[in-house]
Amino acid sequence: MRPEVFQYIQQNTELHRFLRIHPSWYRKLSRDPSMLSQMEKEAKVFYGKTFPQRMDRLQNNMSMAMMLLEMMKNFKPN
Known part of the structure; x- marks a missing residue:
């Protein structure tokens, strides 16, 4: 080389x-x-540094955050 x-x-x-x-x-x-x-x-x-892979990872993180927010919204303390 x-x-x-x-x-x-x-x-x-x-x-x-x-x-x-x-x-x-x-x-x-x-x-x-x-x-x-x-x-x-x-x-x-x-x-995993191509643009589509990074966008997919961002989308997965956003959906996880939305799911956690939804869980926190539905959580009712006793």
């Missing part, structure tokens, strides 16, 4: 961790360093 590619990966801890979890990317990046952007995209999907 080219030193500048490896240095870039080492500077980004999530990319470095992703590379350690998915060692097939060592070979891919050694053969074609331009695949770095593809690896970054896959790492974002892996870590």
Whole structure:
């Protein structure tokens, strides 16, 4: 792997961790360093950082909060 590619990966801890979890990317990046952007995209999907995944997580949190508010509203102390 080219030193500048490896240095870039080492500077980004999530990319470095992703590379350690998915060692097939060592070979891919050694053969074609331009695949770095593809690896970054896959790492974002892996870590749940894409926009649709973040929106889904936000929606789940909002529904949980609404459910808790509804439970608090219906709670009647004895």
